[in-house]
Amino acid sequence: QQQVKQSPQSLIVQKGGISIINCAYENTAFDYFPWYQQFPGKGPALLIAIRPDVSEKKEGRFTISFNKSAKQFSLHIMDSQPGDSATYFCAASTKSGGFKTIFGAGTRLFVKA
Amino acid sequence: GAVVSQHPSWVICKSGTSVKIECRSLDFQATTMFWYRQFPKQSLMLMATSNEGSKATYEQGVEKDKFLINHASLTLSTLTVTSAHPEDSSFYICSARETGGGSYYEQYFGPGTRLTVT
Numbered sequence: 685q686q687q688v689k690q691s692p693q694s695l696i697v698q699k700g701g702i703s704i705i706n707c708a709y710e711n712t713a714f715d716y717f718p719w720y721q722q723f724p725g726k727g728p729a730l731l732i733a734i735r736p737d738v739s740e741k742k743e744g745r746f747t748i749s750f751n752k753s754a755k756q757f758s759l760h761i762m763d764s765q766p767g768d769s770a771t772y773f774c775a776a777s778t779k780s781g782g783f784k785t786i787f788g789a790g791t792r793l794f795v796k797a
Numbered sequence: 798g799a800v801v802s803q804h805p806s807w808v809i810c811k812s813g814t815s816v817k818i819e820c821r822s823l824d825f826q827a828t829t830m831f832w833y834r835q836f837p838k839q840s841l842m843l844m845a846t847s848n849e850g851s852k853a854t855y856e857q858g859v860e861k862d863k864f865l866i867n868h869a870s871l872t873l874s875t876l877t878v879t880s881a882h883p884e885d886s887s888f889y890i891c892s893a894r895e896t897g898g899g900s901y902y903e904q905y906f907g908p909g910t911r912l913t914v915t
Contacts, residue, residue, distance in 0.1 A: 716902040727803075727890050727906040728841065773840060777902060782854075783829065783894060785904060787840045 688776050690788030697795050703761040705791045707774035710755065714776040718785070719748065719759045722771045731772075732759070764795045800824055801893050803907035810881055810914055818876045818910045820891030826871040827893035831904065832864075835888040847874045871896065881914045888912075 689708045697703045707717075715736055720728035734741045734748045734757065741748045747760040761768055774788040800823040810816050820830055828849050833841040845855045845866050853866035863885075865877040874893075878885055888911050892904040 718903075720906075725888075725909070725911070727801075727892075727909045729906065730903065733903070779902070782846055783902060783904070784831070784843055784846060785892075786843070789840050792838075 688774060688786050688788040690774050690791060692791060693789065694792045695794070697764045697793065699764065699766060699795055699797050701764050701795075703764045703768065703793055703795070704758060705772055705774065705793075706756065706758045707788050708754075708756045709776050711776070711778070712755070713778045713780055714786075715779060716777045716783075717748070717750065717757050718775050718777075719746075720773045720775060720787075722773065722790075728773060761793075764793075766795045766797045769793055769795050799895065799903075799905045801891065801905045801907040803889075803891060803910050805910060806908065807911040808913070810912070812882055812914055813880055815877055815879045816881055816912060818878075818889055818891075818912075820874045820876070820893070820907055822872045822893045822895075822905070825893075825905075826896045827874075828871065828896040829894045830868060830874040831892045831894075832866060832874075832876050833890045833892070835890060835909075837888075841890060844876075878912065881912070883914045886912055886914045 718733035719731045722728040732743045732746045745762045750757045771790045775785045777785040802821045804819045830847040832844045844859045845853045847853045847868040849868045868874040890909040892906045
């Protein structure tokens with residue numbers, strides 16, 4: 685019940701295209717859903733996050749879509765660029781769980797120039 | 798703002814020795830810090846939650862006596878890998894939650910420490 689399932693495992697997108705990564709969760713107590721970007725040999729960096737009272741959040745080229753009833757959320761990267769090539773992790777946490785963050789398995793994105 | 802540092806960034810040690818990794822919040826106070834472990838091409842696995850002034854809470858399957866965590870101040874947590882073995886080789890990452898400020902949930906991650914045990 686603590687799992688966050690992420691797909692696809694890897695993704696290749698043409699420059700300028702849209703990258704879409706999906707995640708699903710079971711624990712309805714989760715109340716914070718961040719997305720992280722990680723480059724090789726570096727720590728993860730927060731990209732964008734959403735609370736379950738909102739169905740969509742957009743920051744620049746990054747958009748989170750959130751479907752509370754389906755317990756699913758997704759990251760859309762518009763106008764994907766080669767510099768976006770990295771590993772992306774969805775995650776979930778809950779205040780009642782001491783703010784522990786549960787990470788998805790990760791998606792390795794490669795944007796072709 | 799909200800910078801977390803780790804030291805060292807990489808370390809090589811011999812089997813049987815102990816290694817200490819420091820995690821510091823540079824410009825904020827952190828009541829809670831988290832320690833993660835990441836194997837190559839895998840996700841981050843939470844090892845333990847470190848609360849300032851109290852004992853760490855370890856996740857199931859993590860050996861408390863092997864991975865000693867100390868959170869002695871609001872800006873510093875340390876992870877000591879005792880009697881390290883090659884299977885302990887991994888990328889160790891810490892994160893910190895800002896005490897009473899900003900986003901209630903947001904964690905700030907350190908750059909990670911690469912541990913290689915020979």
